Structures are given as C-alpha cells and as structure tokens.
Amino acid sequence: MPVTETSDEYLFLQVAEHDRVILKYHTDDCGLPCSNFIPVFEGLSDDLIYKDIVFLVINAENNPKAKQRILEKKQPVVTIYFKGQLLDSRHASTKEGVEELLKELMTR
Numbered sequence: 001m002p003v004t005e006t007s008d009e010y011l012f013l014q015v016a017e018h019d020r021v022i023l024k025y026h027t028d029d030c031g032l033p034c035s036n037f038i039p040v041f042e043g044l045s046d047d048l049i050y051k052d053i054v055f056l057v058i059n060a061e062n063n064p065k066a067k068q069r070i071l072e073k074k075q076p077v078v079t080i081y082f083k084g085q086l087l088d089s090r091h092a093s094t095k096e097g098v099e100e101l102l103k104e105l106m107t108r
Contacts, residue, residue, distance in 0.1 A: 003045045003055045008063040011056070015081045018054040020105050022098070025070045025077040028061045033093045034076050040095045050102055082108040 006014055006023070015021050024041050026034045045055035060067040069089070070077045079089040080101050087105065092098050 008065040020053040021081040
C-alpha cells in the first residue's frame with residue numbers, strides 16, 4: 001500500500017477508519033536520518049505482508065499537534081495504532097526497528 005501524507009486535520013479520522021495504522025513523523029530539519037529512512041519506510045509499505053496496514057507520514061513542521069507529540073523524541077518517530085488506539089510510539093530509524101513495530105501491529 002502506498003505511503004500517504006496526512007495532517008493534524010485528517011490523522012485521527014484515518015486512524016479511526018482503519019484497523020492498523022503506522023505513522024512516521026518528520027520535520028524539515030531532521031536531516032540525514034530522515035532522508036535515509038524514507039526509502040526504507042516506503043519499501044516496507046510495498047511489502048505484501050503488510051497489505052492490511054495503512055502507512056502514513058506527517059510533517060510536524062506544518063502540523064502543530066504532531067509537532068507537540070514529538071518535541072522530546074529523536075527523529076524519525078514512528079507510531080502504531082490498532083482500532084483507533086495508540087499502541088506504541090518511539091524513535092525508529094532502521095528497517096529492523098520498524099519491522100518490530102509492524103510485527104507488534106500484525107499480532108493484533
């Protein structure tokens with residue numbers, strides 16, 4: 001499933017509409033960790049094993065609520081939701097780190 005850009009306005013609507021959601025937060029000044037992570041996140045979204053998971057990204061610079069949620073965390077921050085409920089939110093900048101979150105989401 002392709003990665004979809006979201007916003008503060010639509011995020012929780014999308015989380016409510018889908019059973020399994022993974023969200024990657026980023027900012028314009030995140031630098032190399034974020035830019036290197038983009039193809040990893042997109043590659044995972046294309047993997048058929050995760051076809052039932054909605055992959056979202058949000059630019060925290062343009063979305064004040066999102067920015068508030070990641071102020072104290074290193075970037076990129078990845079969050080998973082199941083049936084509208086937050087399951088986990090953490091710094092994850094490797095394929096293995098995101099696969100761990102996806103595995104947790106898939107077991108629900």
